[in-house]
Amino acid sequence: MLGALLALGTLPTPAHAAADRDERSWTVREPGRQPAGISAVVDLDAADGTLTLAARRGTATVLEPAPLGIVTKDADLTTGLRFTSTATRQVTEHYTMTTGKQLRRTARMTESRFSFTGAGGARLDLLVRVADDGIAYRYVLPGKGDITVVREASAFRLPGTAQAWLAPYTPYYEGEYKPATAADAGDGSYAYPSLFQVGDTYALITESDIDGRYSGSHLVHEKGSGRYGVELADGAAVTSAGPLTTPWRTVVLGDLATVTESTLVDDLAAPSRIGDTSWIRPGKVAWSWLDGFAAAQRSLSTQQRFVDYSAAHGWEYTLVDDGWKTTKWMPELTEYAHRRGVGVLVWVHWTDLDTAAERAEFLPRLKKWGVAGLKIDFMDSDSQDRFRWYDEILRDTAREKLLVNFHGASVPKGIQRTWPHVLTVEAVRGAEYGNVPASHVTALPFTRGVVSSTDYTPMAFQFGTRTVSDAAELGLSVVFESGLQHFAGSIRAYQDRPELERFLEQVPTVWDESRLLSGRPGENATFARRQDGRWFLGSVSAGSSGTQDVSLDFLGGGRWLAEVIRDGDDGLVRETRTVTRRDTLHVPTAEHGGFAAVVCKATAGRETCDRPVTRLPLSSLTVDPSKAEVDSGASVDIAGRFAVEQSGPASDVTLSLRAPGGWEVKGDAPQADQLPTGKDLSGKWTVSVPQDAREGGHDVVVSAEYSAPGGRVLRVDRTVRVFVSPPGVDYVSNLPFASERNGWGPVERDQANGERDASDGAPLSIHDTTYDKGLGMHADAEVEVELQGGYRKFTASVGVDDEVGDRGSVTFEVLADGVVVATTKVLTGTDAAQALDVDVSGVQKLTLRVKDGGDGVDYDHADWADARLTT
Structure with a gap:
């Protein structure tokens, strides 16, 4: 089994939970009762029966008392509560992950269950867990039958002057982290995880262990207050069969090293639902999207080249993104990749898999082709319905042994422990934005990066505006942990940086141990991660050039070989030195710079930490x-x-x-x-x-x-x-245009409209029929061709291109010398091609026009297939 649970039984009287004489205040402490340890304080107000929770680290209050409680359709359990009983146990869990900052884990927590009774005898149980890296609480509603939750009273209260790093809430979690104070942050909603600093203690607020029994949530704030309330997604009611257990409201507490190294979110999650995980293989991925977008995904030769690059450098996978479904060569590509020892991952829109029937047809077909996993995109919701879909897609992909990478997704809340074939999740403002501020990049390791694998997609040197140096970009391969590390560079960009290629061949994607060496959110971050006897270091900073001083006291005894890759005057340079744990690395860094390094035991004759890599030409x-x-x-x-x-x-x-x-x-x-x-x-x-x-x-x-x-x-x-x-035929796509206009991008010749650049379209295809010749347009569009009376007939098969599926709606018009001589009904992506046959004898100018179908121009990809003029 991937995860094993050892729970040391429930005690009849509180252990590590102290109640005062009138039993209205309780303190739950971390195991071991360390004097400087973490504790949670639960208070029941005698006057109105309301509950609050506060958190302390040592004697310092980090979270001030903030309300608890929940309102259902049948009961208000936020007030008028009466204490019934309490019991405490020690929870110890040992489990192993397939990915993450640390593969083998032990979680030790004190858990106290407090039972309360509200109006009409309604019961509320409050579970509080305290570990050495934070606290968490959840509600249990013991009733039977359907329970509908209207809202939670849950909130967190920080001192108003507490430093904060917050990202605005969106259901795909791609906001930019910016600094504020707890009170001065603006009105509005904020995403998990949110980070606060109170004195020398940091508090990272998020949630854990959520599935389709509940909805996701986020924080809401009013400027001027240190209070951050919990709001359920969409403000909608949540209905589940009782007894109902809500997600853990979770706070990671400690210094920055404790926060960044914490596994609390996973520790609180449900154990693995997959028994045999031997098929789950993390690895490095060649991702071509930022080197050509959809056009690159539609080209078999381009995808084979990225497969070849992976095979030449020991990378495990290549990812084919949006656009491949308009092609027919995926089985050929997977076979090509299989012979070279490379797995193929494919992008899909979540709506391709949102029904049981679609999953039952599509997933086995992908598996039969030899696809290794899916990048599933655009869920864009924290609703209960969407989490029910997560439950279904994860069950079904696990059954087919398909790896999963979620994009356009909710921030992970322990999902990688429960479903270990989820090897990474986006939920981040990453490299595909093209101009990510260095201050945001350096905030992520202390916020988003704490809670799970982060699919930031580094190495996109050929794309956007660079905000960090080459060495800092390379350092992100260590700074951002990701079970599938999608490198977004072009092959030429890699080849132009041989030291980068060499390091990326060696750097792992899973780790035995992770440590924060130094840093501060929004300023800099330096991490060391260990696998199989080697330490890999990554550093990134936001600010001016200088020297990074890195203590090596995390190393064991003896002599070590350190290879540092940094920015030089003419590109990346590698410097090798012998060190001990008493030494400090002094690394010159560029503006918004950083470095990468690998450290291994120094032995006689050893000149490098590199290990052999299987390479194909x-x-x-x-x-x-x-x-x-x-x-x-x-x-x-x-x-x-x-x-x-x-x-x-x-x-x-x-x-x-x-x-x-x-x-x-x-x-x-x-x-x-x-x-x-x-x-x-x-x-x-x-x-x-x-x-x-x-x-x-x-x-x-x-x-x-x-x-x-x-x-x-x-x-x-x-x-x-x-x-x-054929003789006597001229194809319109071979003729010069007297004029043209197009809704998106240029009019394409002999391919569908790709919307962005010239020649970025797929083959022309209508209703599963592919055409060699024709025009690809996007409504509203028009092309004029001078005929000068030289042709007898114009013919074409017209329709909406298959690349937009069943979407899109257009009409086609043919004009002869400005007069409409043929038109079609509104055609959609579900319609077969319609034949046009127009007499153009003596016509001087032919106009081909595409109009939207009356519902806007979204997805209006229109093909004039086999458009020909007969002499």
Whole structure:
């Protein structure tokens, strides 16, 4: 079993809970009753029967008394309460995670249960747990039948002058953390986790152990007060079958090291619901989204190249993001990746999986293809209904043994303990925003990063405006713990930084131990994390250049080898030195800079901490042209080049070309016994098209086959799409436009509209039929073409492109010299293509127009497929 529970029984009288004589005040202390330890104080007001809770660290009050209680449809359990009984036990739990800041964990907590009776005999139990790193409380409503919760009275009260680091609440948790004081923070809602400093103690407020029995919540605040109330999502009532146990209202308490190293949120969560976790494999991921967006996801060759990069550097996965569903090559990609030892993760919108029927069809299909896991996006809700969906999707993905990465998601609340195949979660303003302030980056390790794996997606050097230095960006691979560490760089950006490539080959994604070495929210953060005898260090700062002094007293005895990667005058540099635990590293840092480092035991003859990495050649196969249009009976010249860029050699290399049956091929079949890094092999062929060749597209395939280390025989294909044109036809996509306008991005030729840039669209596809020729538009749009009376007929098949699914609604119009001569009904993503056949004899100017279907232009991707003019 992944998690084992040892609960040392409930005691009939309070242990570590002291009640005064009239039994209206109780103190619950952390196990061991340390004088400077943490305690929670529960008070029952004798006058009105209201409850409050306060928290102390030693003799200092950190959280001032704040209200407790809950209101249901049937009972107000916030006032008029009478004490009934109390019992205390010691809870000890041992469990193992699949990811996180520390894999093997022991949680020790004192738990006190206080029972109260309200008006009409309604019962409220309050559970309070206190550990050496914080406190938590939850309500238990023991009644049977459905229980509807209207609201909670729960709140936290800080001194008004307490320093705070807060992010505005959104249900996808991508707000920017900014400093304030507890009282001066503006009116409004704030996201978990929220961090406060009271004296020398920090308090991180969040929640834990939530599922579909309840809804999520957030904090609400009125300026001028230190009170932060708990508000349920959407302000909606929560209904569950009794007895009802609410989530833990959780506060991590201590110095910054205690807070950042805390596992309290996981400690409070339900144990793992997965018995066999041997299939759950964390790892590093090549993510191509920020190097081409949707266009990169629709290209098999681009995705194969990212697979090759992972294989060349020992990364475990590659992620194909939004856009792949308009393609048909996913099984081919997963097979290609499998042969290279790389897993494929795929992006899906949560609405693709929001019904049992969709999950029953889609998830087994992905598993059959060989997909390793899912990035599920855009849940954007903390409602009870959404958490019920989380319960369902996690059960179903676990059954299919599919890994999960949630984006557009609620901040994790112990989910990685309960469902250990959740290897990371976004819920952060991360690198895909393109201009993340260094002050926010350095606040995250003390806030969002405390509670779970964080999918920040570092290394996006080619994207946006850089706010931290290269060395600091590299340090984020350690600073941000993530079971799936999605690196967002381009292959060229990695290759331009060889020291970065080398470090990323070595850095793990799971840890035996994590320590904060130094830092302060919004200013700097330096972490050390250990795995299997090596320590990895990461540091990031917001501010001017200087020198970072890092004590090495966390190391064991003896001599150690330290390799530091920092910013140099001409890029990243690596410096190696021998150190002991008595030494301090002095690392020069750039503005908004940092560093990365690896430290291992120094032994005789050891020059590096690097360990062997299994590498396959990073190769490229290019063809010229990538597509061609020819007449029947004509020929086309095709060239292919196979090059080894990194991690060579490739052995027994052969280039070949295959054409459709009946087509003639002239050319050689070049071979090479071995191609080391930096060498290539080229071939040229002439392909002749028969006179009776079918009109339309044909595939001519150039292949490179080679042997790689380990005896694997690998092959890569590149397809040249040869389109055979019929006589007497001109395709509109081949003609110059007299004018054009488009709702999003440019009008695309021979591909669907990708909305953003030129040539970023998918193949034209309507109702599962793919077309080689045509125009891709987005309403409202229009193209004008000069005909000068030279054509007899215009024909096309029109409809909404498949890439928007069943969404989108458009109408098509054809104008001849400004007069509408053909129009369609409103077509949606569910409609088949509609044929247009228009007489254009003598027409001087042809206009093709797309209008929205009367409900706005969202998803209005319109295709003029096979749009042709007949002479």
